[in-house]
Each structure stands twice: as structure tokens, then as C-alpha cells.
Amino acid sequence: MTPLVQFDGVGFTYPTAAPGHGRFEIRELSFAVAPGEVLGLIGPNAAGKTTVIRLLSKALAPSRGAIYVQGEALSSLGRAEVARRVAVVPQDVAQGFPFTAQELVLMGRFAHAPGRFFESPADVRIAREAMELTGVQALAGETLDRLSGGERQRVVLARALAQEPRLLVLDEPTAHLDLRYQAECVALLRRLHREQGLGILLVSHDLNMAAELSDRLLLMSSGAAVTMGTPEEVLQESTLERVYGCRVVVDKHPTTRRPTVSVLWPDGR
Amino acid sequence: MTGPARLAAVCGGLALLLGVVAVGSLLVGSARIGPGVIVDLVTGRGPLEGAERVVILGIRLPRIAAAALAGGALAVAGAGFQALTRNPLAEPSILGVSAGAAFGVVLAQISGLGQGVVEALGLTAFAFAGAVVAGSAVYLIASTGGGLPVHTLLLAGVIVGIFFSAAITVVISLVDTNRLGGVIHWLLGNLAPIPAGALGVFGATVALGFWLVLGRARALNLLALGEEGAQELGVDAERLKRRIFAGAALLTGAVVAFVGPIGFVGLIVPHAMRMLVGSDHRVLIPAAALGGGVFLLSADTLARTVVAPAELSVGVITSFCGAPFFIYLLRSRAGRVMP
Numbered sequence: 001m002t003p004l005v006q007f008d009g010v011g012f013t014y015p016t017a018a019p020g021h022g023r024f025e026i027r028e029l030s031f032a033v034a035p036g037e038v039l040g041l042i043g044p045n046a047a048g049k050t051t052v053i054r055l056l057s058k059a060l061a062p063s064r065g066a067i068y069v070q071g072e073a074l075s076s077l078g079r080a081e082v083a084r085r086v087a088v089v090p091q092d093v094a095q096g097f098p099f100t101a102q103e104l105v106l107m108g109r110f111a112h113a114p115g116r117f118f119e120s121p122a123d124v125r126i127a128r129e130a131m132e133l134t135g136v137q138a139l140a141g142e143t144l145d146r147l148s149g150g151e152r153q154r155v156v157l158a159r160a161l162a163q164e165p166r167l168l169v170l171d172e173p174t175a176h177l178d179l180r181y182q183a184e185c186v187a188l189l190r191r192l193h194r195e196q197g198l199g200i201l202l203v204s205h206d207l208n209m210a211a212e213l214s215d216r217l218l219l220m221s222s223g224a225a226v227t228m229g230t231p232e233e234v235l236q237e238s239t240l241e242r243v244y245g246c247r248v249v250v251d252k253h254p255t256t257r258r259p260t261v262s263v264l265w266p267d268g269r
Numbered sequence: 270m271t272g273p274a275r276l277a278a279v280c281g282g283l284a285l286l287l288g289v290v291a292v293g294s295l296l297v298g299s300a301r302i303g304p305g306v307i308v309d310l311v312t313g314r315g316p317l318e319g320a321e322r323v324v325i326l327g328i329r330l331p332r333i334a335a336a337a338l339a340g341g342a343l344a345v346a347g348a349g350f351q352a353l354t355r356n357p358l359a360e361p362s363i364l365g366v367s368a369g370a371a372f373g374v375v376l377a378q379i380s381g382l383g384q385g386v387v388e389a390l391g392l393t394a395f396a397f398a399g400a401v402v403a404g405s406a407v408y409l410i411a412s413t414g415g416g417l418p419v420h421t422l423l424l425a426g427v428i429v430g431i432f433f434s435a436a437i438t439v440v441i442s443l444v445d446t447n448r449l450g451g452v453i454h455w456l457l458g459n460l461a462p463i464p465a466g467a468l469g470v471f472g473a474t475v476a477l478g479f480w481l482v483l484g485r486a487r488a489l490n491l492l493a494l495g496e497e498g499a500q501e502l503g504v505d506a507e508r509l510k511r512r513i514f515a516g517a518a519l520l521t522g523a524v525v526a527f528v529g530p531i532g533f534v535g536l537i538v539p540h541a542m543r544m545l546v547g548s549d550h551r552v553l554i555p556a557a558a559l560g561g562g563v564f565l566l567s568a569d570t571l572a573r574t575v576v577a578p579a580e581l582s583v584g585v586i587t588s589f590c591g592a593p594f595f596i597y598l599l600r601s602r603a604g605r606v607m608p
Contacts, residue, residue, distance in 0.1 A: 079500055079505050087501075099549075107490065110488070118272040163502070
């Protein structure tokens with residue numbers, strides 16, 4: 001089966017760095033996301049997680065190697081073509097933004113007909129269905145600055161769904177959410193994954209959520225892959241302590257039996 | 270209301286207003302001519318000769334057309350530059366683009382261009398080139414590591430504007446004044462009668478610039494999310510920016526070539542329209558085109574009646590309106606980024 005996304009020996013360095021002296025943001029990174037798979041991308045700050053997203057959305061071009069989307073080289077695909085296959089859910093959208101929730105969700109339809117001046121009735125219907133899925137249809141007429149962080153997150157998720165992508169890329173989906181919204185967000189992602197068969201690339205600091213949602217985890221450090229496998233395989237105390245540089249305890253979640261990670265706080269009693 | 274219905278309602282209302290202002294402008298002037306005569310002349314039933322015919326068909330009507338075109342073009346150029354830079358204060362004259370275009374026109378005029386259609390095209394080309402050079406210079410000066418800070422952009426625009434104004438002064442000092450004709454009057458914005466051929470070139474150029482900007486109105490909405498945000502949704506931001514820049518520079522160049530560097534229309538009108546119709550560029554840009562026509566036509570009618578039988582330059586009126594407006598915007602929202 002053709003992977004949804006494949007990184008093949010991808011390296012990236014910012015072009016301003018002098019040749020030969022460039023610090024690689026990403027080194028020799030190879031991985032693939034299968035259709036319908038949830039891959040969790042984890043790692044400490046500056047591991048290169050965000051760079052992976054920017055490479056995948058074609059904001060950056062790899063210096064080495066190649067990226068394939070559904071078997072086609074990303075570099076050969078136009079931006080609209082990429083946006084019809086890969087939808088990125090950013091951490092947050094700019095606030096003080098004059099558009100309404102529905103207008104923002106409709107922007108997800110741009111890639112399907114960039115030449116169209118006004119959205120078609122079909123576009124509006126798809127946008128409304130996406131808003132129903134994420135439970136924000138009641139907020140359609142509200143401007144974004146009047147929404148809470150959790151509501152805005154779900155509006156942006158609805159926009160990504162309106163793109164009708166094959167792969168959803170989530171950048172820290174629960175970063176701005178309190179516990180209740182985190183739980184809702186996880187439930188929603190599970191449901192979307194089950195009902196729509198979407199592939200998901202989940203980029204997160206939250207190891208427990210990643211372990212809970214992901215089929216496989218990819219642990220990165222300093223721009224390179226450290227290890228990849230099931231959550232049980234990747235979330236080993238020795239590996240995490242080496243990569244994160246602090247003491248941790250890996251346990252099992254009392255109900256789901258998935259691994260959980262907690263920090264062993266220094267100077268503990 | 271759906272998008273197309275909103276667009277139709279807004280455009281219908283503004284077009285009606287433009288019509289009313291145009292009729293009013295046709296009626297007033299230093300030569301007293303009755304409404305009946307004017308109706309006869311405009312509908313083609315009036316006398317074939319005489320002063321009244323010259324005043325109405327040869328002076329007032331072309332002037333109304335030029336004012337409406339120029340106002341619409343400047344407003345759309347302003348809306349375009351504002352979307353492009355995500356800066357609410359961007360505007361052709363503030364960005365120095367008008368001054369660049371004016372320098373192009375002065376260069377063209379010292380070669381002694383006349384009033385025909387070919388000359389009009391040549392003049393437009395020079396103005397467009399000047400606008401592109403000035404706009405690119407401002408962009409290069411102001412862009413820092415992928416961003417265009419609001420205040421840096423304004424300062425860069427002011428500096429480039431000063432540079433081209435100085436260059437114009439040098440050219441004027443070096444060249445025999447007679448060959449430049451009414452250049453001083455023109456530099457303040459002069460809606461003197463434009464010959465029919467040149468008016469045609471003006472209209473066609475404005476239509477082209479309008480199409481370049483309006484045709485990507487939906488993508489401009491997405492650009493408000495930031496370049497990367499727009500790209501993730503499928504917008505080719507680089508191509509979009511080049512096209513909008515070309516369109517806005519063309520509109521500015523055309524206005525400067527035929528009417529002169531009139532300031533502040535591109536600032537006042539898009540802001541007023543944003544308050545009226547919102548930020549959706551698909552409605553905002555047509556609204557700015559019509560609203561700009563209403564504004565500049567009103568300003569010009571005022572300019573030629575307020576000190577009658579003498580005349581003010583229309584740029585004086587727009588500057589008197591625009592300067593306080595600019596200060597108000599600078600105080601209230603300069604720190605914020607578009608939209």
C-alpha cells in the first residue's frame with residue numbers, strides 16, 4: 001500500500017548557513033505514515049518537530065532527500081494539490097481577526113477550486129458538515145476573537161476537515177486547552193480517525209496523549225530520529241532519560257493499559 | 270445574505286450614489302448652464318456648437334469620468350497594498366509609489382510627449398515603471414527576515430518618496446520650464462480635461478489593474494492569515510503577491526500619469542468601506558472602486574467650486590481630509606497588524 005506520506009532521507013538546513021558549516025535542523029530523517037494510521041511525533045524542544053510540519057506543508061524545501069505524498073514527489077505538486085491531501089492544524093490562528101468562524105472554515109475549501117470567486121453551495125454544505133463534526137455549528141456567525149481557545153481550536157480543526165484531506169497534521173493540538181477540552185479533543189480525534197479513516201500525524205509535547213492516540217511513535221532529538229515503534233517500544237525509561245535529560249517513570253494507564261510517562265521531580269521527598 | 274447578493278446590494282447602492290454625485294457635479298460650475306440644456310446635450314439633442322456644448326461635453330463630462338476612474342483606481346490600489354503588506358496604513362502616496370510614478374512621468378515629459386493615444390501609452394508605461402521601482406525599493410528597505418514591520422514600512426515609504434520628489438525637483442530645475450508646462454499644478458493632482466483617446470487608455474489601464482487585484486480577492490482573504498497560513502491552505506503566496514503588486518502599481522501609475530499623484534484616497538476610502546461592508550475583499554474591492562469614485566468626484570467638485578472662478582488642486586482637498594485621518598489611524602491602530 002502506498003504510504004500517505006513518506007520522508008526519504010530528508011535533511012534540512014537553513015540556506016543562510018555557510019556551506020559545510022550549516023547546522024542541520026533535520027538530519028537523514030526517514031519515516032512513513034500509512035493510510036489510516038496515527039503516527040505520533042514526539043521529542044524535546046528544538047528536536048525539529050515543527051520543521052517536519054513546515055517541510056510537509058511545503059513552507060520549506062528539503063536540502064537533501066525527498067518527501068512523497070501518496071507516492072508523488074511533494075516538490076512536483078502545486079500548493080493547492082498539497083492542500084487537498086494534507087491539512088495542517090496550527091497551534092493557533094491570529095486573533096483580532098475580522099472573519100467569522102464559518103468564513104474561516106470556508107477558507108478550507110479554497111484548494112478545491114482556487115479560481116472560484118465565491119464558494120459554491122456544495123462548499124458551504126461541506127463546511128457546515130465539518131463544523132457539525134467538531135461541534136461548532138452554533139458558533140458559525142461569531143468572529144474568531146470572541147471565541148475561547150478551545151472553541152477556536154475546534155473551528156480550525158473544522159477548517160482542516162473542510163479541506164477533505166487524506167492526512168491531518170496536528171501541531172500541539174492540546175497546547176492551549178484545559179483538561180476538559182483536552183479530553184474532548186482526544187475524543188474528537190479518535191472519532192474522526194474511526195469514522196473518516198484519516199491518517200493523522202500528531203506532533204505533541206504531551207507524551208501521554210501521544211501514547212494514548214498513536215499507533216506508532218517517532219521520537220526525535222536534535223533533528224534526527226532516535227527510535228520508532230509502538231508506544232510500548234518507544235516509551236522506555238532509559239531512552240527517554242537519555243533524550244530528555246531528566247529522570248522519568250513509565251507506568252501503565254490504569255484503564256487503557258497504554259504507557260504513561262511522568263517526570264521524577266528533582267529533590268523529591 | 271450570501272456573498273453574491275451582498276456584493277450586488279453594496280455595488281448597487283454605491284453605483285446609485287456615484288450617479289447622484291456625477292449629476293450634481295455636472296450641474297455646478299463657474300459657467301451657469303440650466304439643467305434642461307445639460308440633459309439635451311448629454312442625450313445628444315442639444316446644439317451642435319456653442320460654449321455650453323464645450324463646457325458640458327468637452328470639459329465637465331470628461332473631468333467627471335477622469336475623477337471617478339482615478340478615485341476608484343487609487344482606492345483599489347490602497348486596498349491592494351494594505352492586503353499585501355497586512356498594514357492598515359499602506360497607501361500609494363505614503364509608500365512612495367506615487368512619487369516613483371511621478372518621477373517616471375516627469376522623465377517621459379522632458380522627452381516632450383504630446384496628447385495622442387501612443388503618447389498616453391508611453392506615459393503610462395513610464396509611470397508604471399517608476400511605481401514598480403519605488404515599490405520594490407520600499408519593500409527591500411523595509412523587509413527584515415521575512416517580516417514587514419508596520420512602522421519600518423512607513424518610514425521606508427517616506428524616504429523613497431522624499432528621494433523621488435527630490436529627483437523630480439532636479440529634473441524640473443535642469444529643464445526649460447516651458448517644456449514641462451503645468452507640472453507644478455499636476456504634481457498636486459490636476460483633473461484638467463483629458464482628451465478622449467487618452468481617457469480611453471486611462472480607462473483600459475485601470476480596468477486591467479482592477480482585474481488583476483479583484484481576480485484574486487478570495488486568495489487575499491486567506492493572505493490575512495499570514496503567508497504560511499495561506500500557503501498551507503493552497504495559496505501560492507509568491508505569485509499572489511507579485512500579481513497584486515503589479516495590479517496596484519499599474520493603478521497608481523495610471524492615475525499619476527493622467528491626473529497626478531493625488532494622496533490619501535487609497536487610505537481613506539478602503540477604511541471607510543471596511544467599516545461599511547467588512548473585510549471580505551470580494552466585496553471590499555468593488556466597494557472601494559465605487560466609493561473611491563464618489564470620494565474623488567466630490568472632492569474635485571468642491572475643488573472647482575469653493576474658490577470659483579479660481580480652482581484648487583483636488584490633491585489639496587484630499588490631503589486636508591487625509592492628513593487628520595492618517596494621524597487618527599496611526600494613534601489608534603498602528604501597533605496592530607492588518608486586517
